[in-house]
C-alpha cells in the first residue's frame with residue numbers, strides 16, 4: 001500500500017492477503033490522523049509488515065521513473081513502495097500495489113507490476129495532493145515538473161487536501 005491508499009481510508013484488516021508498506025509511507029502520514037492510527041494498529045498486530053526495499057530495487061525504480069518523466073511526481077515514499085513491490089516480485093511473490101496515484105500506477109505498469117485502484121477496495125473518496133516548499137512555503141501545482149523549489153531550491157514536499165478546504169484557505173490569504 002502506498003500513502004494514497006491509507007489517506008483515502010484503506011483498511012488493512014479488510015484484506016486477507018499478506019500486506020506490506022514501507023517506513024517512508026508511515027512518515028508521510030500525519031501522526032494524529034486516522035490513517036496513521038489505523039496503520040500503526042495493523043503493524044502492531046502483524047497485519048501489515050513494514051519493509052525497506054534494497055537499494056538495487058530503488059535504483060531500478062528511479063531509472064524507470066526518470067525515463068517516463070514520473071520521477072518529479074513521485075515522493076521518496078512512492079519510490080520505496082514501487083521498489084518493494086519489485087523486490088517482492090523478484091522473490092517470487094505476485095505483488096499488487098494498492099494506489100490511486102497516477103504516477104505510481106504508470107511506473108508500476110511500465111515495470112510489469114500489478115496495481116489496483118482504491119475503488120477495487122470499495123473506497124470512493126478521492127483526494128488531491130498539494131506540493132509545497134518546506135523552506136519558503138511557496139505552493140506548487142501537482143503537475144509542476146520539478147522536485148525542487150524554483151525560488152529557494154529546497155526539495156518539495158506534499159500533503160493531501162480536499163478541494164473545499166483549499167478554497168477556504170485561499171480566501172483567508
Ligand SMILES: [Zn+2]
Nearest residue numbers: 133136149152
Ligand atoms: Zn522555496
